[in-house]
Amino acid sequence: MSQLKIKVYNSLTRKKEDFVPRDPEHVSIYVCGVTPYSQTHLGHARPSVIWDVIKRFFRLQGYTVTHVQNFTDVDDKIIERANQEGLPALAISKRYIEEYFDSMDALGVERASLYPKVSEHIDEIIDMVQTLIDGGYAYESDGNVFFHVASFPEYGKLSNQRREDLLEGTRFEVDPAKRDAADFALWKKAKPGEPAWDSPWGSGRPGWHIECSVMSHKYLGTKFDFHGGGADLIFPHHENEIAQSEAATGEPSARYWVHNGMLNLKDAKMSKSTGNFVSVEELVKRYPKELIRYYILSTHYRSTLEYYDGKLEEISKGWRRLNDTVINLRQLMDKTKSDRELDEKDRKVLEVLDSLQIDFLEALADDFNTAMAIGVLFEIVREVNGYMSEQGERVHEAVLAKALTILEEYGGGVLGILQEDEVDGQHELVEPLIELILELREELRQEKNFSLADKIRIRLGEIGVAVEDTPQGPRWKV
RNA sequence: GGCGGCAUAGCCAAGCGGUAAGGCAGAGCUCUGCAAAAGCUCCAUUCCCCAGUUCGAAUCUGGGUGCCGCCUCCA
Structure with missing residues (x-):
């Protein structure tokens, strides 16, 4: 570099x-x-x-x-x-x-x-x-x-x-x-x-x-x-x-x-x-x-x-959004295998991400302007979220990977403001377990058995697992 | 009394002479079985006030006003 x-x-x-x-x-x-x-x-x-x-x-x-x-x-x-x-x-x-x-x-x-x-x-x-x-x-x-x-x-x-x-x-x-x-x-x-x-x-x-x-x-x-x-x-x-x-x-x-x-x-x-x-x-x-x-x-x-008291609560929503985007990207990456060529839309987003990546570094190079750098991170978040909701199942792995890498390296690696994955022994089991439950729930939704599907979501929510249905399928976070 | 700094939307906050980033909150919309999340649009003709320099100023100069810090231990 x-x-x-x-x-x-x-x-x-x-x-x-x-x-x-x-x-x-x-x-x-x-x-x-x-x-x-x-x-x-x-x-x-x-x-x-x-x-x-x-x-x-x-x-x-x-x-x-x-x-x-x-x-x-x-x-x-x-x-x-x-x-x-x-x-x-x-x-x-x-x-x-x-x-x-x-x-x-x-x-x-x-x-x-x-x-x-x-x-x-x-x-x-x-x-x-x-x-x-x-x-x-x-x-x-x-x-x-x-x-x-x-x-x-x-x-x-x-x-x-x-x-x-x-x-x-x-x-x-x-x-x-x-x-x-x-x-x-x-x-x-x-x-x-x-x-x-x-x-x-x-x-x-x-x-x-x-x-x-x-x-x-x-x-x-x-x-x-x-x-x-x-x-x-x-x-x-x-x-x-x-x-x-x-x-x-x-x-x-x-x-x-x-x-x-x-x-x-x-x-x-x-x-x-x-x-x-x-x-x-x-x-x-x-x-x-x-x-x-x-x-x-x-x-x-x-x-x-x-x-002042309450200050951190006030600013936590934006911070949460940043972190949620990273969690969502990781999950979506896991189930996205793109064998198609990059299309025009993919290339365009990739280009924007490239330019934002430079903006981030230039912000820090200018008297360590972390406030501006964080602003750039949010622009990346908006860009990639927009891409995900627009593209639905047509998202390309390469675009997701690019956004995730920037966010993890800069937001996580340089600024240290991204929450790390809870990597402990329990997760090894919990993850496939939740995936299994969600898979069954998807079948219920296909059969329009919404009352049971909702019950699963509500019960999971009560034990601390938030489930969200997206165009790319369900996603969850603890 | 001396020396610094700051004053930008309801709140937080960038901006360093070229026509106001970003976040939160708010309004409307889209997507959706619902929920959640997300996206889109809107939200400061204007940057504490008054003069001036300049084709052009939130940004430079002078003068106010108001906060904060240092001059004593302090990150």
């Missing part, structure tokens, strides 16, 4: 740019992961699902992908929680890292290549902090080390802010150890009851941003393709990361900065710290993962996404 021209909106330039990978066959991605101190919520699911799709799309385009996503397992919130529960900080982070993986698995999100943790990279962090001190970008003060923002003239280029403005806005109390209010901690002096490591500046722990600079460089090299995360990380996290990384290496690290929009609950940002959130754990109990993904992907990744 030939590669499409991919365009990406870069937060750094605030423009959509042509994507040029550093390596023509490989894409490197660093995504800021979670601070594991409480449950994973829908707001975390959004970037995970988005990057899951981006990765699948790149692979479809023939690239190999390395995806690194960190866990910030040394952090104030974790320590706070640990003290509340009387447990070691690492016990807390371990618990929520496991919970995070469970949530991602439940959403069908493929694992990253690597999940580095701060607690396992202290030596490398100390090295980079030392490099920054040696380079004149950082200074030690009372057991802390701060990055001196004034030493990095480009500071503010990501969030588009001037250093002076940032100082004005500060509402928090400025640490007297800092030279400048905007300076931020690379290394924090140990306090009683906190995890601490030895360093050239005494006992302490890393500041918030340094771990991402260190771990991205370690695993992807100092230059890589994508750096992703939520839009709420632009400042200060990513701004500071850029300052550290570029000061340390003398050149930009990530080429494209990709930030996803926030997820709102009741018109306010979903957030752990305010308790305004819906956990993934709770959500997957109530809805199929494919519906949750469909919901997330129905809106472009940079837009704000609303969630």
